[in-house]
Amino acid sequence: MPLYAYLTFPARTITCQSHDTNQNPHLERYGCYVTGITNETTQHTLATSRLTTRSPTHPGPRPRLLLGDASNLASTPNLLPPASPLFDAILSIDSAYHYNTRWSFLASALPILRPSGSVALADVALHPVAVPTTPWRRWALRAVCAMGRIPFENMVTRAEYEARMRTIGFVDVKFEVVPPEKVFGGLAEFIKRQRQKCEEVGVRTAPVTSVGLAVVEWMCGWFRGGEVCEFVIVSGRKADK
């Protein structure tokens, strides 16, 4: 089960991809100070209970888990630990496309990063070919985004993404594209297997959940062929001065 630490803020160096923060080896290895944020109360409660019950004798610094809105970091109570008022790195894993908006998240991240500190996101961008040539796809994508609670303002190509990051104030912006088959194909297969398992053991999900899963499975099947969306690893840096 994942622990939802969507943003991690190690106070010295390495960031960690944190599904299960209390067991993440990076934390112990590098002695990072991590602050995780989610906007979902249930995730926050579960993650906090795991930290306190499953690793009460954790040797390294304990992650701080906060309930907050990543699209307005300044609104999160106690975000800045008194001992280190600026963060070395800000990491958003597979969630920034949901923020309302990604751009306000990035703008609110900049002032709390130290000079030359970095931001990195595992995120989704619009495939460059999908935009001008196929208007019906754009319409279908709008519908999918609305259902998936993804503000359409977040759906931009890599070129526009980079331009907006630079306008906000980030430098050295870089992108790495993850092959669509790996991300969307994997997720489609995963959802299909879960649905089959539910049927085998006679577990019924609420109609709204069943429809939601079917839509996501269909969407991932659509995306896995490429030329709709790209899953990207994005990084940038705050300028030195």
Ligand SMILES: C[S@@+](CC[C@H](N)C(=O)[O-])C[C@H]1O[C@@H](n2cnc3c(N)ncnc32)[C@H](O)[C@@H]1O
């Ligand atoms: C697609 S899920 C990511 C799942 C994750 N990769 C995993 O495997 O556990 C997106 C998550 O982003 C988080 N999220 C969405 N909007 C947010 C916001 N404004 N602030 C903080 N977290 C947010 C939600 O908690 C949601 O569960």
